[in-house]
Amino acid sequence: MAAQVPAIEVPTDAELLQAQADLWRHTLYYLTSMGLRCAVKLGIPTAMHNLGGVTSLPDLAAVLSIPASKQPFLGRLMRALVTSGVFAAGGTNNSGAELFRLNPLSRVLVDGVDAEEHHSQTSFVLAGTSPHYMEAALGMAEWFKKDVTGPVPSVFEDVHSASLFDESTAALDPELDALVTDGLEAHDNLGIGTIMRECHDLFKGLESLTDCCGGDGKTARAITKAHPHVKCTVLDLPKVIEKTPSDCVVNYVAGDLFHTVPKAQAVMLKLVLHHWSDDDCVKILTQCKNAIPSREEGGKVIVIDIVVEPSLGPVMFEAQTLMDMLMLVFTRGRQRSENDWRDLFMKAGFTDYKIIKKMGARGVIEVYK
Numbered sequence: 001m002a003a004q005v006p007a008i009e010v011p012t013d014a015e016l017l018q019a020q021a022d023l024w025r026h027t028l029y030y031l032t033s034m035g036l037r038c039a040v041k042l043g044i045p046t047a048m049h050n051l052g053g054v055t056s057l058p059d060l061a062a063v064l065s066i067p068a069s070k071q072p073f074l075g076r077l078m079r080a081l082v083t084s085g086v087f088a089a090g091g092t093n094n095s096g097a098e099l100f101r102l103n104p105l106s107r108v109l110v111d112g113v114d115a116e117e118h119h120s121q122t123s124f125v126l127a128g129t130s131p132h133y134m135e136a137a138l139g140m141a142e143w144f145k146k147d148v149t150g151p152v153p154s155v156f157e158d159v160h161s162a163s164l165f166d167e168s169t170a171a172l173d174p175e176l177d178a179l180v181t182d183g184l185e186a187h188d189n190l191g192i193g194t195i196m197r198e199c200h201d202l203f204k205g206l207e208s209l210t211d212c213c214g215g216d217g218k219t220a221r222a223i224t225k226a227h228p229h230v231k232c233t234v235l236d237l238p239k240v241i242e243k244t245p246s247d248c249v250v251n252y253v254a255g256d257l258f259h260t261v262p263k264a265q266a267v268m269l270k271l272v273l274h275h276w277s278d279d280d281c282v283k284i285l286t287q288c289k290n291a292i293p294s295r296e297e298g299g300k301v302i303v304i305d306i307v308v309e310p311s312l313g314p315v316m317f318e319a320q321t322l323m324d325m326l327m328l329v330f331t332r333g334r335q336r337s338e339n340d341w342r343d344l345f346m347k348a349g350f351t352d353y354k355i356i357k358k359m360g361a362r363g364v365i366e367v368y369k
């Protein structure tokens with residue numbers, strides 16, 4: 001006998017209209033991403049900054065050299081980007097023309113400003129909305145249907161036969177590779193000031209620290225500047241360390257964190273583990289554990305990464321789950337909840353951990369052996 005198909009619940013008229021509007025939103029959200037990409041490509045945030053951070057549409061169109069035939073369309077793009085929170089509405093000027101303002105989000109998309117705490121995030125936007133990223137995301141359904149034995153490749157690897165962050169990305173598309181590298185660096189630098197201000201105690205009394213995957217040493221130099229007593233070592237791959245000019249402040253070590261981590265009182269993994277699978281994280285954490293002394297001697301591993309948590313509210317939680325989807329499609333890693341972190345720490349042989357600070361979507365965790 002054929003299984004009975006359950007009857008479908010018929011929504012009310014109000015529910016149906018809401019469902020349709022919601023469906024428009026969810027189906028068309030990619031146009032928000034593409035509108036953001038378009039704004040970055042046109043240089044809208046930088047032009048607004050040069051205009052004093054607030055502008056009317058005609059002034060904006062003039063500095064961007066947008067032809068008169070396209071100006072009304074620019075207004076529609078700006079309205080959509082104000083609605084999605086990329087820019088802010090700025091009231092009207094004396095002639096009654098609508099004004100648009102930079103807000104904290106669009107300010108981090110201003111290029112060409114040399115200020116200590118300003119790290120333009122345009123490469124993150126351009127990489128994240130690039131054709132290769134879009135193509136990979138379009139391959140998700142096919143990827144789900146394929147069974148595999150052994151480590152599961154990312155959707156990006158499956159679609160492009162290349163892994164992000166290694167030489168194969170450069171072979172696939174050198175421009176994308178440069179954007180991804182720039183995007184990572186900008187991403188890395190964005191939060192350093194906040195960490196220094198909010199987590200002063202993290203480095204207090206520390207004698208030495210190894211920053212794993214510390215790139216060109218910006219984070220390590222910021223730590224040494226604020227805490228001159230901390231002797232900082234940066235570990236990164238030989239291809240990165242070879243290009244890093246040496247300084248007298250930080251010690252640079254070329255190596256692979258899966259094989260050895262330079263010994264120090266504390267080892268830091270800032271925005272590292274979310275790129276790796278659970279099995280790889282256990283290997284990395286085991287190396288870190290071998291590099292530090294006991295808790296009584298001040299030994300700790302400092303993990304700075306997203307801690308997925310619905311209680312942060314729907315907007316922050318959505319940002320966290322989208323960052324998890326980013327990892328699903330583009331890397332073999334994932335974003336983790338506190339329970340996931342605890343499991344990893346225990347599997348790597350640590351005895352205890354403490355989330356010492358929550359900063360936006362991220363947490364700062366101390367892990368002890």
Ligand SMILES: C[S@+](CC[C@H](N)C(=O)[O-])C[C@H]1O[C@@H](n2cnc3c(N)ncnc32)[C@H](O)[C@@H]1O
Nearest residue numbers: 188213214215236237240255256257270271272
């Ligand atoms: C996403 S991590 C950067 C994390 C950085 N600490 C931050 O705060 O954004 C990227 C860095 O990890 C380095 N890296 C990747 N695999 C590595 C490995 N096996 N050993 C050491 N460094 C590695 C890369 O060379 C790159 O500089």
